[in-house]
Amino acid sequence: MAEGLEFALRYPFSDSAKAALSGMDLTERIVDLAAERLLKALKGDKSTKMLLHDSDRKEEIASFAAARMILGQMRNGYMTNMFAVNESKRVRDCLDRDDERTVDAVAAQFGISTTSEGKKLTIDLPTYLKFSTRNPHYRLINRRLVRGRVEINYEEKKRLIEEAVKKHMESIPLIKDPPDIIKAAGARLIAELPKTESRVLGNIKPGDHPPCVMKLLDEMKKHTNLPHQARLYLATYFLAIGMNEDELTKMFSMLPDFSEKITRYQVGHIKKKEYNVASCATxxxxxxxxxxxxxxxxxxxxxxxxFRKNAIKERGA
Ligand code: SF4
Incomplete structure (x- = not known):
């Protein structure tokens, strides 16, 4: 059943959630839950609570809106990206457990609507382009078009919704004059954030690396998540020019979904296998x-x- 408090709890950006919160006031308890939600995002913890009482459920739903208020006041790209990644992954877990009707209800929140074409689904082109990821798998050249619509499968549909959720979480409106309890929560959270950017990134100067690499490093400095191919490219490139595994792992620590254990393993694997750096054509x-x-x-x-490096920079990206 794609309605009610249980749905609103799993999908707190939905119209059902907004309806559930109607008439509720912002309380210290809700702000504390919001801060807890944001701290969990910093740790990559996407677990959900078992809540028996409707009042607890409503407070938990409200904590999502309060978390967005805190982010709107903090204006911290790192915190916002960590929250966007964690919430979108949490939502994906919920979509994987929910039935198709519920998935459709979540999709509808973002204007995502698919049509069945035999065993496949199709989606209109603008919506597909808006929410498909930068992974080459989603590039139009690798897609079948059916009467002007893009063919996808059910898993890909859920991936598009995950991306739509992430984009929604990333676009936090500026809160200029928030209540004092929101300001205080933001100040407490600042203390939990990494103090400096990766030493490795801080040492890189303009022109040290080709434009494609510099662009990816810029995105990483802004704590933007990078697709798998981009991470693999950066890892092979920096290993090839002599960066060690420790430095490379520290560099990737700027990514919002960073896990030291996983990154160390992957970097070690890439080094062991001696993957070649991709050519410009690739x-x-x-x-x-x-x-x-x-x-x-x-x-x-x-x-x-x-001289040649500057000429390339002047020709522009
Ligand atoms: S031409 Fe090669 S080095 Fe230059 S931006 Fe493209 S991929 Fe990078």
């Missing part, structure tokens, strides 16, 4: 090339003199 197929360097391989950037 980087282009990943959708990560952003300039016309004509150097064949990003590694050749280091053979260019400053």
């Amino acid at each position: 980087v282009m197929t990943y959708g990560l090339c952003c300039a016309v360097c004509r150097i064949g391989s990003p590694l050749n950037w280091h053979t260019l003199d400053d």
Whole structure:
């Protein structure tokens, strides 16, 4: 049943959630729950609570809105991205457990509507482009079009919803004059944030690396999540130019879904397997090339003199 408090609890951005909160006031208890929610996001903890009483459920739903108020007041990109990633992954877990009717109700919140075409589904092109990820798998060239609509499967539909949730969480409106309890919660959370950006990223100067790499590093500095291909590309590139596994792991710590254990394992695996750095042609197929360097391989950037590097930068991304 795609309605009611249980639905609102799992999907606190939904119209059902807004209806459930109608007439409720912001209390210290709700703000405390919101801060707890944000701290869980920092730890990548997407567990959900078992709540028996409707009053507890409503407070938990309200904690989502309060968390957005805290973020709107903090204006901290790292915290917002951590929250967006954690909430979208939590929602994905819920979608995986829920039935198709409920998944459709969540999809409808974002204007995502699919039509059955035999065993496949189709979705209109603008919505597909709006919510598909940067993974090459989702590029239109790898997709079948049916009467102008894009063919997807049920898993991909849930992935589009996950991305829609993430985008929604990332777009937090600025709260200019929040209640004092929201300000106080934001100040407490600031103390929990990593103090400085990765030393490795801080040491990189403009022009040290090719434009595609610099662009990805910029995104990482803003704590934007990077797709798998981008991470693999960065790892092979930096290993190839002599960065060690520790430094590389520290560099990836800027990503909002960073897990030291998983990153160390993956970096170690890439090093052990001695994966080659992708050529420019391959980087282009990943959708990560952003300039016309004509150097064949990003590694050749280091053979260019400053004059050629500047000419490439001036030609622009
Ligand atoms: S041409 Fe090669 S080095 Fe330059 S931005 Fe594209 S992929 Fe990177």
